[in-house]
Amino acid sequence: GAGVSQSPSNKVTEKGKDVELRCDPISGHTALYWYRQRxxxxxxxLIYFQGNSAPDKxxxxxxxxxxxxxxxxxxxxxxxxxxxxxxxxxxxxxxSQGTTGNTIYFGEGSWLTVV
Amino acid sequence: AQTVTQSQPEMSVQEAETxxxxxxxxxxxxxxxxxxxxxxxxxxxxxxxxxxxxxxQNATENRFxxxxxxxxxxxxxxxxxxxxxxxxxxFCAYREYGNKLVFGAGxxxxxxx
Numbered sequence: 695g696a697g698v699s700q701s702p703s704n705k706v707t708e709k710g711k712d713v714e715l716r717c718d719p720i721s722g723h724t725a726l727y728w729y730r731q732r733x734x735x736x737x738x739x740l741i742y743f744q745g746n747s748a749p750d751k752x753x754x755x756x757x758x759x760x761x762x763x764x765x766x767x768x769x770x771x772x773x774x775x776x777x778x779x780x781x782x783x784x785x786x787x788x789x790s791q792g793t794t795g796n797t798i799y800f801g802e803g804s805w806l807t808v809v
Numbered sequence: 810a811q812t813v814t815q816s817q818p819e820m821s822v823q824e825a826e827t828x829x830x831x832x833x834x835x836x837x838x839x840x841x842x843x844x845x846x847x848x849x850x851x852x853x854x855x856x857x858x859x860x861x862x863x864x865x866q867n868a869t870e871n872r873f874x875x876x877x878x879x880x881x882x883x884x885x886x887x888x889x890x891x892x893x894x895x896x897x898x899x900f901c902a903y904r905e906y907g908n909k910l911v912f913g914a915g916x917x918x919x920x921x922x
Binding site for chain 1: 844856910
């Protein structure tokens, strides 16, 4: 596609429910990232996928958070048993491989509100 | 671990004037990339400018330029002829080749008319 696409753009969920957030990266991009941004704060790294390599999960805050990616396409971030502290914008980004491809492009984010 | 520090939580500039946003980073690597991203209220992250560490020449994109001081690990952003549309949160970011972006905490830029 023309850009990184995320869905849903907004999600309100009840505490304790599971949510899935979807990201469609730019076609041909081998690297995919998830970040979390709480209101008024900076971007917090969650997870990074690069081609067929094992993902870098070092930023996932707890075992309630997981992410999958099918090949070099769609990724899903799942949050189980949501808590109010999970309320944030979840940003997905992608980039291509190679020295000229190190610019990372972001989607518009999924705003999650846990009530 | 690499860290990125933006020491100015908030800055203000008069329209048409020049403002400089500061950024420092910590790394033991010699080859890496640095970026400035802009995030307006729409929350879309927009790439403003990028710099490859192996290039000595400072990057420039229209009214935006950087002052890259590799030895000092400093990467400041200068915005010339500031416009109302420049008002946003600005993030400095560091990336080693192939690896994740590490962001600073951000600087809110306000533009006064």
